[in-house]
Amino acid sequence: MNFPLILLLLTVITGVFWVMERRRFLPERQARAEEAARRFEADNREAINRGDKTVIDARNDLYARIIRQPWWLEYTAGLFPVIAIVFIVRSFLFEPFRIPSGSMLPTLHVGDFILVNKYEYGLRLPVTNTKILSLGEPKRGDVVVFKYPMDESVDYIKRVIGVPGDTVEYRNKVLYINGEEQKQSGHTDFVDTHSLVTLDQREEQLGDVAHMMATDARRPSWVPPQAILKPTPECRYTDTGFICKVPEGRYFMMGDNRDNSEDSRYWGFVDDDNLVGRATLIWANFGDMSRIGSFR
Secondary structure, three states, X not given: OOHHHHHHHHHHHHHHHHHHHHHHHHHHHHHHHHHHHHHHHHHOHHHHHOOOHHHHHHHHHHHHHHHOOOHHHHOOHHHHHHHHHHHHHHHHHEEEEEOOOOOOOOOOOOOOEEEEEOOOOOEEOOOOOXXXXXXXXXXXXXXXXXXXXXXXXXXXEEEEEEOOOOEEEEEOOEEEEOOEEOOEEEEEEXXXXXXXXXXXXXXXXXXXXXXXXXXXXXXXXXXXXXXXXXXXXXXXXXXXXXXXXXXXXXXXXXXXXXXXXXXXXXXXXXXXXXXXXXXXXXXXXXXXXHHOEEOO
């Protein structure tokens, strides 16, 4: 379901009715109500002059009934302001997402509801995602939502590992960016409550960003050739991992759950055109409300 397109259509349709209500339907009802009130007053002038409250209330009630918005306008023009606000906020400012898998453990858990900043990487048109104003670029270490390169109707979330021009190497479960090892420390156990697998949790210093990541002792660091969904000439795979040169306008993404994440190792780079925004905070997790807040 293309929700941005549905929201755009709802905004346009309700907006048309809202304009018609202001310019045509409401003035027509007001004119009919005023004419009915004048006829009522003519028929009941003496009672109104006496200040008969029953008659006056009946006149006011008649006016209110005629001017009242019909149900079909209540559900179109009446909803336009709310729908328009939702459309603007969701399209240009912030959009909520729910984490469906454990590929970003231990940073993000299944069931986390996150808020994504839509304008940090530039303003984009809804539906087409075309950038109309550049405001910034993803930085190494950002957690980013983007359109899945193999199916752009699906949203993915991963961490930016390599930016344009970087050489990314993954060797024996350790990252090297432009030849520099990204230090890991603090090995502790982390139990994935969904798979009941115990992961090796570590803190990784990815450039200026310190964040938690995890590896799985059951899985190797190399990528099986049959698992590669989209071969990329900029990447070379070895028996210990891989090495990739990130081209201009593209980004190399990996999940924090390094050995249980389908990411750029399997389907290549993410184009700038496919970026949605930067994940900024967890606003709910109905299984564990203590998780609410910002994250790295």
